[in-house]
Amino acid sequence: MKHKNQPGMSVSISNYTLCCTLFFLLCTLWSFAQEIKGTVTDGAGIPIAGASVLEKGTTHGVVTDFDGNFEIVLASDDAVLEVSYMGFKTTEVNTEGRAVVQVILEEDLQELDEVVLIGFGTQKRGDVTSAVASVKSEDFIQGNVRDAAQLIQGKVAGLTVSTPSGDPTSDSQIKLRGLSSLTGGTDPLVLIDGVPGNLNTVAPEDIESVDVLKDGSATAIYGTRGTNGVIIITTKGGNYNMKPTIEYNGYLSMSAIARKLDFMDASDLRKRWGEGYEFNGANVEDFGADTDWLDEITRNAFSHVHNLTFRGGNEQTSVTASLNYRDIQGIFLKSDNKKYTGRINVGHAMFDNKLKTNLGVIVSEQTYNALGDGTSFNPYIYRQALIRNPTEPVRDAEGNWFERDVYFYDNPVGYIEETIGENRYRNMRFDFSVSYDINEHFIVKGLYTRKGNSNIRGFYQTKKHVSTVKYGQDGFASRGTDDYTGNYGQVTLDYNQSFGKHRVTGLLGYNYEDNTNEGFWANNRRFSTDGFTYNNIGNGQGLELGEAGMGSYKDSDKLIAFFTRITYNFDDRYLLLASLRREGSSRFGANTKWGYFPGVSVGWRINRESFLEHNKWMYDLKLRAGFGITGTNAGANYESLSGLTYGGYFFNNGSWVRELVPARNANPDLRWEKKEELNFGLDYGFLDGRISGTIDYYSRKTKDALYNYDVPTPPYYYGSILANVAQIKNSGLEVLLNVIPVKTDTFEWTAGMTYSTNSNKIVSLSNDQFQLTNDFFDEGYASEPIQVSTHRIQVGQPIGNFFGWKSVDITDDGIWLIETPDGEIKPATETTTDDRQVLGNGLPKSYFSWNNSVKYKNWDLNVNMRGAFGYQILNFSRMYYENPTVDYNTLNTAYDPVYGKAVLSDVQRLVSYYVEDGDFLKIDNVTIGYTVPASLLKFIQNCRIYASGINLATITGYKGIDPEVDRDGLAPGNDERDKYPSVRTFTLGINLTF
Amino acid sequence: MKTKHIAPFRLKLWVYGLTVAVFLAACTDLSEEVFSEVTEDSFIPADSDVIALMASAYTPLRFVMDWQGYFDLQEEPADVIVTPTRPNGWDDGGIYKRMHFHTWTNTDWQPRNTWITCFNGINNINRVILQITSGEYPVDESQVDYIMAEMRGLRALYYSILIDTHGNVPVISDYTAELPVQHTREEVYDFIVSELTEVIPLLTDVVDQSTYGRMTRYAAWHVLARLYLNAEVYTGTPQWDQCIAACDEIINDGKFNLSENYRAIFSTNNEDNPEMVFAIPYDRIYAPQWGGHMKMLLPDHRYVFGMETQPWGGSGANPQFIDSYHPEDNRLKDTWLMGDQLNASDGTVVMTLTKDMPSIYDCEFTEGFRCGKYEIEEGATGSLSNDFPFFRYTDVLMMKAESLLRTGESAAAAQIVTDVRRRSFDNPADAEVTGTELEGNTNMAYGTLAVDGSIDDPGDQSLVPYGRFLDELGWEFACEARRRTDLIRFGVYQTKNWYNHTPKGAHTALFPIGYEELNTNANLRQNPGY
Structure with missing residues (x-):
């Protein structure tokens, strides 16, 4: 088009001249405007679709098609092509008059241009000023992964993901930067494509990347839900101009119990009888059989998972559809989890791509066996298998379940076989979003989501179940259903502009969310027949006899927020991000419905300074600092309102009427917990990305932490009130180091290491209004027959302190000798609760992980190791079962002399002997894969087969099943005796792309 | 021209303004919608709610036979009931041993439960009084005086429990915003006396279904009689004549009689028993708090009684107390389950209970006789329907006799x-008994027991004044949640050895105030000795 305005051209020229000129012009065009063809591929020869190809110095540009091909008309002979694609280094190609060019893009290991999700938007990695981590699907943990969190286990410094329970229906436990709340838990906010959900909203196989916002300056924009971090899940999505592909991922796996506790088998027990031991209760006599009770209720669990994802798109429309089916068996009989998840996402661009719309649907159905009323596997059954006399048969001579009248002692096989139950959950989510580019500086976006889930539960214990055999239920049935609906909407206005070396972005937004829960349940007993199971609940006579139960409920809440954010970048050297959220929750008191949550962070890219510019070996060195305030919402609805309830019955003149009593005190000042966090960070990268990583230090202080305080009545109507009183401090260090020690054309070894520490302290439990005369309260519980609390939460001390009796020796008679806090030593039989002291702490002081990825030709190997250090575990199994005086079956170690001196003959006690160091290092996930060479495949683009193992080996001194125990809540480190044992899993899988 | 241009502009402004206003109002509304709860703002009282309101004054009393309730507090520290470690547990963090040894701390539940429950009742009463006198709950004018008297009488009953267990407790007679102030035991005593004296004339003297389980004039006299009976313990000054006078008020009106059949007083359907001066009604469906039998019976007793549950089998009888009975006293077999326990359906022996319990640290299931005083109906579950005879006519007679x-x-x-x-x-x-016998020493052979049942430490062997009368109270009222009070009045509680117990000092007559209670009210001072 340049030629149009060439000098010498005139509007008033003759036709001839015009013709000549046109001819001349065409010739000129032909001679200068040369067409060139080419293909863009990556290093492995895989075509890159959608790569941008630009003639340097012009605005001439095209985009590659599905096969990576492009055609471009060049304006000059010796044009230089600039080829770029996200995640690859931008490459310049000198055409030198060639007609065909082959462009190979090199992967950009520096990843500074990689886009990171920061909530309501994105930022280039290089611009990020807060502690944010991003994990892509190729770095995920592979194999039988139960949810989105397990995908990034050990990949993000400071984010602890553990799977203490082997129950296939249980979720991972997540803890980010310690415990910042007394009642608010540690669950992070989970966003799935921008909408709040949970770790199970989409299948793990359907996830493209997981981003984690760690510090308060980043999460402040999420206000009352930002304290425990934000996990942003991005699903596999289609793109415009994307060649349609179908991916299949599938695997088969086998799980087995990770470790068995060494309980006495029949021959062990007979040996003890031979030695003259006499027992009561379970082991009172030899019933002649030889039963391995654990074996009777466990199995090798086989699971299979299939995932199909279709994606593709043309210039205007992109489509993603996926279907996932998982059929997971647990190691116990009737313990399982089956789930279907379907997802469709359609994007459409209109009006010159200015208006983009997106429609999405996510639907899932989950079904599992219920062995408890409304729950999955009932851990009581596992206990019964452990403590049962191994000489008892499973069935008696008549074929009935062999049962005896020992206290809390039931046949575990009968318990499973005579229970029929199923829980079924359905989830759905409809999304609609629209964005409009007002001009090159402003984009307005809207998003609306309707969420719903429901469940129905059924549970029946037959007339052969102990509930009838021992407790006269005559058949017990229970049904229940819950229903949830939610609306989520958000409107945002994005702004971005550059002025010379200044780059500014801005965001203004509003979001609204409401949630409504309702439900109904009923139970009944005394059924005519077992035939109905739970399907004809009205048949039971318990209803007429006043023995049936029922209930229903409904509640709702709202969350509304306005928010804004600006970022400023000067010359890619000085960076600033500031955000503010004003948020209100219906749960808060009338006086304090709304709160402000500011966040600010700054960054300095030192390597961009002139004094370092010539250091080629250093490509990234950035100092970061941030401060942010986040909140934690009240845990339940209506906590700020006074409440009344119709409670128990009262006998009034021959009939029973319900009493009317206060149920809750009003607290109009109930507000969010306020967490202030300071974060200092350093990003570094050397030697072209061969060494890179981050270091972060954080210090968080929670003020106004919520706790349910006991208050005097009067003046209060009710004996406790939820109030913002306590203060908690957390601080720690997080280090991430990525190294590529070896990188050749055929061999590449990548190693990633994370290390994090956390220390935690209760600063205060009192304020002017609410005070504890004692500066502590007790948490956790060792149930019957020990019946004492396990933990003490005390001012000046960290959360997680075990509190019990310090055992130092044993008498010749086998009675514990206890050292009191004053240093006095006395027999346990003479101690009181005042003789207890701190015995250890259940929260690890540091975590470590080491992830290795090795690629050799078509082979790949991943080895992931994890460890936690500096903490203790209260081993409940030993505390309850390593004692020959109890009248159930026990561990073989019960007969070992304690302290090498005497066999125990004391009652079960919470003594320090059972508080063990929990430090461990696990080889957690090993995967070996083989990618079939493309040349061997006809219709298939990509084919990879792999074998994987999870929870493979543990190096630890801990004597229980698994040192990775339940660390949630205020009593962390209790390795409960009934805990569903963790499992070891082996998987064979295949990834196919068509 | 100017105005014409401005008008549409203003209109636009109005439209924008209105849109924004509607948006802000609708999209920033955070009021809570309540569905399955009642909040005080949303509550509109109906006539029937007055009795529902008053109900909350009575229901706490059911803690008497509830888990770790008043029964435990009155019996575990005394010389009749012992809960040793058994094959299935019952160490329970050592609580029953601490109760037996009198080494309880202020975190232990039994003393705390009594404090919490009584003040729950008292606070409910004060709240009901406030809500009715303030007109928050509209009540027929003619009813107000009677309701007030009933509530105040019941409040005095709660204080009669607290004066006995914790002594120096706050006297709270209204619902104010002030933190309660502690009172001395004497002040509490004076409060109870003055309250009852004032309300008795206003209380009903009707004794029928309509007043069953309610605070009648006779129940109030009974509270007063008990207070006078223990006046010397509470204030240092005995009030025997006052006690006799209070008992006579009940006796002379002739509304109650001795039950001809001792066991009938404790039967499942004991609501018509002529002894019931004040009963606490329980029901296995409506008021399922009677769990005391689960603590005393063995798992296998389900065959003996045809129960639909499996009891837990902890507490047994101190063998020294069993030995104190006259062998012909039917109350021995009417109160205790002893020897062979027979299957209800076929008469076979399920198990055999033996009298001796070797040690509080280690007993077999079948060691120790069990309380079988309260009828276990066929099909009984974890909660019984027997009403608890909190005040019964025999007690009126015995209070008079003791005075x-x-x-x-x-x-x-x-x-x-x-x-x-x-x-x-x-x-x-x-x-037949004689006055001289009643003035004489107790039949109980006090002293701690060795594992073989012999006395290894006799301890204080001095004569118990009126000890034989104390025995009579023991035999008649065993397992009726009162033995501790009787032992204190007869000077045994802080002086004698029994079973594995040795005296721990005078302060043990009162329990410590719980740590949570001290935590929440800085006005409270711990009882002496703790």
Whole structure:
């Protein structure tokens, strides 16, 4: 088009001249405007679709098609092509008059241009000023992964993901930067494509990347839900101009119990009888059989998972559809989890791509066996298998379940076989979003989501179940259903502009969310027949006899927020991000419905300074600092309102009427917990990305932490009130180091290491209004027959302190000798609760992980190791079962002399002997894969087969099943005796792309 | 021209303004919508809610036979009930041993439960009084005085429990915003006396279904009689004559009689028993708090009684107390399950209970007799329907007898005791007691027991004044949640050894105030000795 305005051209020229000129012009065009063809591929020869190809110095540009091909008309002979694609280094190609060019893009290991999700938007990695981590699907943990969190286990410094329970229906436990709340838990906010959900909203196989916002300056924009971090899940999505592909991922796996506790088998027990031991209760006599009770209720669990994802798109429309089916068996009989998840996402661009719309649907159905009323596997059954006399048969001579009248002692096989139950959950989510580019500086976006889930539960214990055999239920049935609906909407206005070396972005937004829960349940007993199971609940006579139960409920809440954010970048050297959220929750008191949550962070890219510019070996060195305030919402609805309830019955003149009593005190000042966090960070990268990583230090202080305080009545109507009183401090260090020690054309070894520490302290439990005369309260519980609390939460001390009796020796008679806090030593039989002291702490002081990825030709190997250090575990199994005086079956170690001196003959006690160091290092996930060479495949683009193992080996001194125990809540480190044992899993899988 | 241009502009402004206003109003509304709860703002009281309101004053009393309730507090520290470690547990963090040894701390639940429950009742009463007098709950004018009297009488009953267990407690007679102030035991005593004296004339003297389980004039007299009976313990000054006078108020109106059949007083359907001066009604469906039997019976007792549950089998009888009975006293077998326990359906022996319990640290299931005083109906579950005879007529007679005995009228006392004993002896001669006997020493062989059942530490062997009368109270009222009070009044509680117990000092007559209670009210001072 340049030629149009060439000098010498005139509007008033003759036709001839015009013709000549046109001819001349065409010739000129032909001679200068040369067409060139080419293909863009990556290093492995895989075509890159959608790569941008630009003639340097012009605005001439095209985009590659599905096969990576492009055609471009060049304006000059010796044009230089600039080829770029996200995640690859931008490459310049000198055409030198060639007609065909082959462009190979090199992967950009520096990843500074990689886009990171920061909530309501994105930022280039290089611009990020807060502690944010991003994990892509190729770095995920592979194999039988139960949810989105397990995908990034050990990949993000400071984010602890553990799977203490082997129950296939249980979720991972997540803890980010310690415990910042007394009642608010540690669950992070989970966003799935921008909408709040949970770790199970989409299948793990359907996830493209997981981003984690760690510090308060980043999460402040999420206000009352930002304290425990934000996990942003991005699903596999289609793109415009994307060649349609179908991916299949599938695997088969086998799980087995990770470790068995060494309980006495029949021959062990007979040996003890031979030695003259006499027992009561379970082991009172030899019933002649030889039963391995654990074996009777466990199995090798086989699971299979299939995932199909279709994606593709043309210039205007992109489509993603996926279907996932998982059929997971647990190691116990009737313990399982089956789930279907379907997802469709359609994007459409209109009006010159200015208006983009997106429609999405996510639907899932989950079904599992219920062995408890409304729950999955009932851990009581596992206990019964452990403590049962191994000489008892499973069935008696008549074929009935062999049962005896020992206290809390039931046949575990009968318990499973005579229970029929199923829980079924359905989830759905409809999304609609629209964005409009007002001009090159402003984009307005809207998003609306309707969420719903429901469940129905059924549970029946037959007339052969102990509930009838021992407790006269005559058949017990229970049904229940819950229903949830939610609306989520958000409107945002994005702004971005550059002025010379200044780059500014801005965001203004509003979001609204409401949630409504309702439900109904009923139970009944005394059924005519077992035939109905739970399907004809009205048949039971318990209803007429006043023995049936029922209930229903409904509640709702709202969350509304306005928010804004600006970022400023000067010359890619000085960076600033500031955000503010004003948020209100219906749960808060009338006086304090709304709160402000500011966040600010700054960054300095030192390597961009002139004094370092010539250091080629250093490509990234950035100092970061941030401060942010986040909140934690009240845990339940209506906590700020006074409440009344119709409670128990009262006998009034021959009939029973319900009493009317206060149920809750009003607290109009109930507000969010306020967490202030300071974060200092350093990003570094050397030697072209061969060494890179981050270091972060954080210090968080929670003020106004919520706790349910006991208050005097009067003046209060009710004996406790939820109030913002306590203060908690957390601080720690997080280090991430990525190294590529070896990188050749055929061999590449990548190693990633994370290390994090956390220390935690209760600063205060009192304020002017609410005070504890004692500066502590007790948490956790060792149930019957020990019946004492396990933990003490005390001012000046960290959360997680075990509190019990310090055992130092044993008498010749086998009675514990206890050292009191004053240093006095006395027999346990003479101690009181005042003789207890701190015995250890259940929260690890540091975590470590080491992830290795090795690629050799078509082979790949991943080895992931994890460890936690500096903490203790209260081993409940030993505390309850390593004692020959109890009248159930026990561990073989019960007969070992304690302290090498005497066999125990004391009652079960919470003594320090059972508080063990929990430090461990696990080889957690090993995967070996083989990618079939493309040349061997006809219709298939990509084919990879792999074998994987999870929870493979543990190096630890801990004597229980698994040192990775339940660390949630205020009593962390209790390795409960009934805990569903963790499992070891082996998987064979295949990834196919068509 | 100017105005014409401005008008549409203003209109636009209005439209924008209105849109923004509607948006802000609708999209920033955070009011809570309540569905399945009642909040005080949304509550509109109906007539029937007055009785529902008053109900909350009574229901806390059911803690008497509830888990770790008043029964535990009154019996575990005394010399009749012992809960040793058994094959299935019952160490329970050592709580039953601490109760037996009198080494409880202020975190232990039994003392705390009594404090919490009584103040729950008292606070409910004060709240009800406030809500009615303030007009928050509209009540027929003619009813107000009677309701106030009933509530105040019941409040005095709660204080009669607290004066006995914790002594120095705050007297709270209204619902104010002030933190309660602690009172001395004497002040609490004066409060109870003055309250009852004031309300008794206003209380009903009707005794029928409509007043069953409610605070009548007779229940109020009974509270007063008990207070006078223990006045010396509470204030240092005995009130025997006042006690006799209070008992006579009940006796002379003739509304109550001795039950001819001792066991009928404790039967499942005991609501019509003529002894019930004040009962706490329980029901296995409506008021399922009676769990005491689960703690006393063995798992296998489900065959003996045809129960639909499996009891837990902890507490047994101190063998020293069993040995104190007259062998012909039917109350021995009416109160205790002993020896062979027979299957309800086929009569076979399920198990055999033996008297001795070797040690509080280690007993077999079947060691120790169990309380079988309260009828276990066929099909019984974890909660019984028996009503608890909190005040029964025999107690009125025995209070009078004790006061007579202590004021030198031992013959008259002996006559009353003989009358009470008569229903429990087949041979009327065995029922006879004399005043001299009642003035004499106890039958209990106090002293701690060795594992073989012999006495290894006799401890204080001095004579217990009126000890034989204490025995009579023991035999008649065993397992009725009162033994501790009787032992204190007779000077045994802080002086004698029994089973594995040795005395721990005078301060043990009162329990410590719980740590949470001290935590929440800085006005409270711990009882002396703790």
